[in-house]
Amino acid sequence: MDLKLFDPKSVFLSNLIGQKGMLSFSTFNFKAASLNLSPFFIRSYKGASHEAACLSTSSPDGVSLVGKEQYGVETHTYRYDGSSTNFGSSILFREKRVLDAFDDEYGGVVVNPEKLPSDTDVFVSILRSSLSLWRTEGKKGIWLKLPVEKCDLVPIAIREGFQYHHAERGYVMMTYWIPDEPCMLPANASHQVGVGGFVMNDKNEVLVVQEKHCAPELAGLWKLPTGFILESEEIFSGAVREVKEETGIDTEFLEVIAFRHAHNVAFEKSDLFFICMLRPVSSDIKIDDLEVQAAKWMALREFVEQPLIKGDNMFKKIIDMCIARMGKRYCGLSVHKVVSKFDNRLSSLYYNVVDDQRLGCSSHDSCTST
Template sequence: MPVKFTEDAFNGLIIDSDSIATDDIEFHASLSAILAYSAQQNKGITWLTLPIEKSHHVGSATALGFVFHCCQEHELTLVHKNQPAQFVPFIPSHTVGAGALIKNAAGEILVVQEYGMTGYKLPGGHVEQGERIEDAVLREVLEETGIECEFISVLGFTNKHPYRFGKSNLYFVCQLRPLHTNIQIQDTQEILDARWISLSEFQRDTRNSAYNHELFSALLDLPGLCQQTLVNNMGVHKKLEIFFANQKDG
């Protein structure tokens, strides 16, 4: 059975992963025919995504001129360019993290200490693929401290490069409001301690990084960017989240 493909809106071809044969000789012949058609029709890019159970075809694909584009846990995407200068949409270049600045009614801030750390920091962690920043930071705080919160705003963000695997990292500092103050660590494999502490006590502790000292001083009690719902945020280009500055009075 020949490998199937569809034409995309950008003068490219997308190979149907489900139609890829298990036999490598059959796959090589089908892929060669698709590339011949692509060249004849002056197509720009041919996209090939191999599920992990068909990853033995990588050698045949690269021998025909495919190169790696991006990889996920269960699949590898390769591309073939008919012209060396052909533009290929960028591969994932950033990871995203979120931390929570949380103050209770007594004016204390919530901090955590991870195993291997000497000082304390904001609770928070990685934003998963497809996850909203708001949901991620609420989840991470609950996992690390056991405290349920309400999302208020984004206070700021940082951009770090290089980070893991040579990518950049965007880190969003979010303001949350605690719904209770009872600490009960759930992620006991990562978090050694979690506590409420006054800002002055945090700043006096030299074990805490100078960066975190400055972060708390710069952002505590600021309003930040709030989550917004826009009437025209719809359709195929709908934004997952929108954070805007507070609207002006009047």
Template sequence: MYLLGPSMSVATMKMTAALVDGSRWSGVYWQHFMKDNPKTSWTKDCSRLQGLSRGKSFDDSFPLKSSNNTRLNSSTMPLLGGGCISKKRGLCVVFPDISSPSVKVENLDSCDDEYDGVIVNSESLPSSANAFASALMASLSNWKLQGKKGVWLKIPSNQADLVPIAIQEGFDYHHAEAGYVMLTHWIPDEPCLLPASPSHQIGVAGFVINDKREVLVVKEKCPCSCSGVWKMPTGYINKSEDIFSGAIREVKEETGVNTIFMEMVAFRHAHLVAFEKSDLLFVCMLKPLSFEITLDEKELQAAKWMPLHEFLGQPFYEEDHMSKKVIDICIASYEDHYKGFIAHQLTSKLDGRLSYLYYDGSH
């Protein structure tokens, strides 16, 4: 019997089953909550199942893995098609004993990666928790015999009830995005060599200055350390977006001003910025193609063209050495006293794709 014990967190329990009229059914994967008790009881014992919802009873021809201390004194409730299941509060996943020669369990659909590892096909995961638990155990045994190392298991959000089963089998969280969570497992009894989860967020800043030596500046609405300060438009790049494209987009979204990329003049690297992640901020010189401002009222208090000397005269920049240095570099670039990095599109033989390499265009 496959049991999810009391070590599970409340968050994991919530992911495992939704509260629907006090209980949730998924084949013989069952979780019961007491409506009048905010706490959920998770037990290592589970009463014996005497039948499946399909009407097939468990007997010697369909062996089960079960704990020796199975209790039979709990009240039962009928299953559709015959048999019964304990009404004891808890969560149980029951599956055939895969070590029995009379039971055939299919492995998870997967493919090998380039590093003696395995990538599980997330689009063909078993729909029931019991089938997944059986297939996962069989697959892990098979992969270990084959000498496989790392396993990548992507679970869609609509199958989140499979997550605690994988965790119970030794998987751990790697990263999550909208629609899925990625789990990993290192099979060998040696230090794990799988790459860590993403550690950086990437931001961009656009320094836009016109022929009148006026700088395009904005005031943020957020109550951050630069609240009330006139600053360059900034933001985060989107997935699969180039750095210079992100800078152009952010300026357009916040101010309505169209620009073109000239060069990247500096970048700042900081750590423990948001949720203990590191942060890279790339500063780009942009040339304005339009001048009328359309304010993004959701993010900004105001935006305008400000004379350069007024921009530099703000007390914030006199006290913040990092920001002051960045602006000095931008001015030097504008006055042709400094050469930044230009984006050059090249193809790499490593992946055969076009990508941008940033370097001094004079070389």
């Protein structure tokens, strides 16, 4: 923080209300130890009266004490060296520069990434001031998002105690936990989500593909179309999209038949894989040359008799459930659109619906809203 001396003649105070040890204004309080002012240049001292109370500035453009490039300055704290309404010969003030940020709902702070300073020396100074202020205010977790164009600020944040949280294509997110207690900030996303589409036509043929890029032991295997869902994509729409991309077949989502949960699958992340039953609405295959070597409609019996399918207990169980569903002896999870009062968000809720009259699966096979 910078300490400076001001001549009181350079300060413009309009309609001052004087009390011993405190000067009160309409929007600012001056106390014996400190006073808070708007971060503008203040000019010309004109004395005091006992009528209106206000603080004025003659700066036409509101220039900040740190210049027009405000670097997200929020407040300035000033101290004066007196305990009465008479300032004396000088005012001692302390300039406190704070990163532009807003409070989150958990007692933490989220820094505005669009108002970060570019100069590394300025950044480290303001970052230290900000952490000091947030510590005195009892803040908890600090979220600092650094865009790729500000990547030179990353080592500075690390030296000041920030830790990596996660990274995306355009930024790195860093965090700082202030309290002297276990960190309660949520961890980075722990799972990747995949989908597979079980598509069978009225000839009891299953839509299968051979992947162009696969492990040697899986070469020649005919398998279900699979892939990862995209950011903000629904499970049911991701399954429909993957089947369309790999085979050119249009489908409708029916149900989630089952899902698998595995750990340490890729880069120490866990994996959720949803098997979805889809109804075909077209039949002409057009493969994706980038991912798929071949695709075809394959007789169900031929599909399940493949050695790798037949010898894999988990996949054999999945196929058994799909066959049972086709025979109406098993009910999967259909999707329903609902809004929760907890967050007022439209969400997809997957659950089992059974028709009590026939103890079979309900006819609600497509995505519905409730």
